[in-house]
Amino acid sequence: MRRSWQVIWPPLVTFVLLHALWELIVRRLGVPAWKVPAPSDIFRAVVDRSADLMTATAHTSAAAVLGFGLSALIGVAAGTALSSMKWIERAFYPFTVFLQTVPLVAIAPLLVLWLGYGLASVTVSAFIVSLFPVIANTLAGMRSVDPGLRDMFRLYDAGPLRTLFKLKLPAAMPNVFTGLRIASGLAVIGAVVGEFVAGTFDQQGLGLLVQSASRNLQTPLVFAAVAAASLLGLTLFAIVNFSGYWILRRWHASAR
Amino acid sequence: MTESVQIEGEALAVSLRSVTRRFEGGVLALEKLDLTVQAGEFLAILGPSGCGKSTLLRMVAGLDRPNDGSVRVGPNGLPPRGGIAYVFQDPHLMPWRNVIDNVALPLELRGEAKSKRRSTALAAIERVGLADASRRYPNQLSGGMRMRVSLARALVTEPELLLMDEPFGSLDELTRQMLDQQLYELWRERRMTVLFVTHAVHEAAYLSSRAIVMTRRPGRIILDHRIDLPETRGVWMRTEPAFMKECRVLYKALEWGAA
Numbered sequence: 001m002r003r004s005w006q007v008i009w010p011p012l013v014t015f016v017l018l019h020a021l022w023e024l025i026v027r028r029l030g031v032p033a034w035k036v037p038a039p040s041d042i043f044r045a046v047v048d049r050s051a052d053l054m055t056a057t058a059h060t061s062a063a064a065v066l067g068f069g070l071s072a073l074i075g076v077a078a079g080t081a082l083s084s085m086k087w088i089e090r091a092f093y094p095f096t097v098f099l100q101t102v103p104l105v106a107i108a109p110l111l112v113l114w115l116g117y118g119l120a121s122v123t124v125s126a127f128i129v130s131l132f133p134v135i136a137n138t139l140a141g142m143r144s145v146d147p148g149l150r151d152m153f154r155l156y157d158a159g160p161l162r163t164l165f166k167l168k169l170p171a172a173m174p175n176v177f178t179g180l181r182i183a184s185g186l187a188v189i190g191a192v193v194g195e196f197v198a199g200t201f202d203q204q205g206l207g208l209l210v211q212s213a214s215r216n217l218q219t220p221l222v223f224a225a226v227a228a229a230s231l232l233g234l235t236l237f238a239i240v241n242f243s244g245y246w247i248l249r250r251w252h253a254s255a256r
Numbered sequence: 257m258t259e260s261v262q263i264e265g266e267a268l269a270v271s272l273r274s275v276t277r278r279f280e281g282g283v284l285a286l287e288k289l290d291l292t293v294q295a296g297e298f299l300a301i302l303g304p305s306g307c308g309k310s311t312l313l314r315m316v317a318g319l320d321r322p323n324d325g326s327v328r329v330g331p332n333g334l335p336p337r338g339g340i341a342y343v344f345q346d347p348h349l350m351p352w353r354n355v356i357d358n359v360a361l362p363l364e365l366r367g368e369a370k371s372k373r374r375s376t377a378l379a380a381i382e383r384v385g386l387a388d389a390s391r392r393y394p395n396q397l398s399g400g401m402r403m404r405v406s407l408a409r410a411l412v413t414e415p416e417l418l419l420m421d422e423p424f425g426s427l428d429e430l431t432r433q434m435l436d437q438q439l440y441e442l443w444r445e446r447r448m449t450v451l452f453v454t455h456a457v458h459e460a461a462y463l464s465s466r467a468i469v470m471t472r473r474p475g476r477i478i479l480d481h482r483i484d485l486p487e488t489r490g491v492w493m494r495t496e497p498a499f500m501k502e503c504r505v506l507y508k509a510l511e512w513g514a515a
Contacts, residue, residue, distance in 0.1 A: 148348030151319050155342055156365040166364070170352045251351040251393050 037220040042227070045220035052209065057228050060191050060205035063119055064236065067126025068187035071134050072180055074127075079138025079172075079179075080164065093139070099132040104190060108197035117200045122207075125194025130183035137179030141172025174252050177244035184240045188233035206232070267295040267449045268330040268339060268417040270316055275325035277311050285311040287474035288325070296447045300460035300483075302506060303470030304514040309453045310345075312475070313419045316451060317342050329417065341415035343423040347406040349394040355381060356390045359408045366413070380412040381405075384438065400431040407435065411442070418450045425455060433491060436463055440489060457510065461502040462489060469509035479509035 019039045026038040033041045046053065078096070082089045104125060111121040145168055153163045195207025204212075206229045213221035270293040277286045285308035293299050301309050314320040315327050317340055326333075329340070341362070349358045360377035368376075381390050384404040394402055403423065410418060424432040440463055443450055454460050460467045461483055469479040483502055485493070493499050 146348055148344050148346060149350060151314075151317075151342070151344070152348060152361070153365065154319060155317055155340065156362050158365045162365060166361075167350070170350070173352070248352075250354075251395060253395075 034217040034219045041220040042223045045224045056206045056209040059203050063122040064126050064188045064191040066123045070127040071130040071183050075134025076138050079135045082139050083142035096135050112198045121198035122194040126187040126190035129190035130187040133182040134179040137175045141175025142168050145171045180240050184236040185233045192229050269295040271328045273326045275322045278323050284474040298450045298465045300464035300467040301453045307470045308475030339416045341410035341418050343410045343420040345422045347402040351394050354391050362413045380408040384408045400427050416448050420452045457503050457506045471513040478513050
């Protein structure tokens with residue numbers, strides 16, 4: 001308990017001090033709230049528009065969680081497939097790198113074209129940006145299986161499926177979770193960016209809320225929505241992180 | 257797998273005929289090696305580092321193939337999987353499994369029922385003196401304990417051929433002596449065939465019924481020597497003149513082979 005307190009208080013103090021400083025400077029210089037709102041303005045926006053912020057967060061998290069789930073499933077499956085045969089890896093791995101380099105904002109209109117406006121497009125957008133780290137880390141984990149244990153499995157004539165489930169997947173778990181941690185943050189970013197292009201107002205997510213608020217010069221609300229998106233990413237990250245810790249706690253150095 | 261059926265409890269003979277193994281890049285590990293190991297024999301293999309001892313063991317296990325020549329294990333030449341166990345230089349345990357589940361792995365891969373697996377694994381763990389640690393994870397064990405888990409995992413299937421690649425090389429002298437003793441008693445009791453690679457001359461003389469000494473790469477056998485010591489062996493024997501004599505013979509050959 002004492003240790004967790006020691007971890008919590010330094011960033012908390014920094015947070016409070018920085019916001020106080022921010023408040024002070026904005027008030028002193030008389031910057032208008034539509035340009036740079038003070039923390040108190042943002043807080044007021046959070047209170048006044050809490051219902052809108054809540055529903056927007058709910059919509060964005062639905063897309064982010066779905067996109068992240070797809071990434072986790074398909075990424076681990078793809079990483080496993082790539083690691084199963086050298087030629088599959090050689091033939092396909094270079095193309096998975098495209099996933100990382102593709103400019104999401106540029107292909108979002110295509111998603112709209114194919115899937116229409118709304119949840120499906122936003123989910124796929126979250127999925128595309130968060131997929132690559134899962135594939136790459138799963139692959140790295142599968143490659144790093146102890147060669148002695150591989151020999152052991154060969155010696156006892158274990159088939160490919162047994163080797164996968166009893167050796168390769170468990171051995172790759174620490175890497176898989178590294179990929180999932182990165183993917184969790186990216187999925188939220190993907191969802192918010194996707195909403196900029198493919199969002200609908202009847203299912204308004206945080207991305208659209210940012211857009212409409214900034215058009216109406218409701219800058220405090222923009223800040224509030226951005227904060228909500230960051231908190232969402234943080235929450236998803238924390239959940240993944242804790243699951244990883246729970247699963248690996250007995251044996252892996254990362255969970256100590 | 258009908259062709260690899262063997263009579264339960266029968267030790268396996270090994271025979272290598274004119275075996276050559278050349279690795280990619282042209283390194284010649286073994287050249288025209290002939291070796292016959294009788295069923296139930298405890299063969300120690302001595303030689304300088306990189307003389308192809310591990311390669312020899314891997315080929316007997318079926319983990320590697322010769323470029324030329326033949327490797328035959330058992331009455332019909334095919335290594336019966338599951339009848340062979342391999343103890344590597346390092347323990348190679350699964351860090352996500354506790355001791356019992358690590359030791360039970362070979363039984364699991366064979367498809368045995370869970371309850372039987374556990375009791376057999378526990379018996380093997382007791383045999384290497386780790387009963388108290390059966391629920392611990394590898395990262396909670398010392399190096400010597402890990403090696404003993406590895407040994408228990410090899411013994412859990414009651415193998416008819418046991419291949420050991422410098423298994424106790426990284427352990428302290430006392431632990432090593434204790435494990436040597438346990439291994440020797442186990443062999444006396446079960447009479448499986450053992451191929452035991454080691455650097456240590458006194459370990460070879462203490463354990464084996466026959467020792468071969470190999471040269472530098474490409475590995476050739478320069479001494480094939482029957483160890484002339486009584487079957488009842490113990491730590492006390494290490495200062496006996498007969499034991500020292502055997503060690504001297506092996507040392508000489510080893511020096512010759514390394515030159």
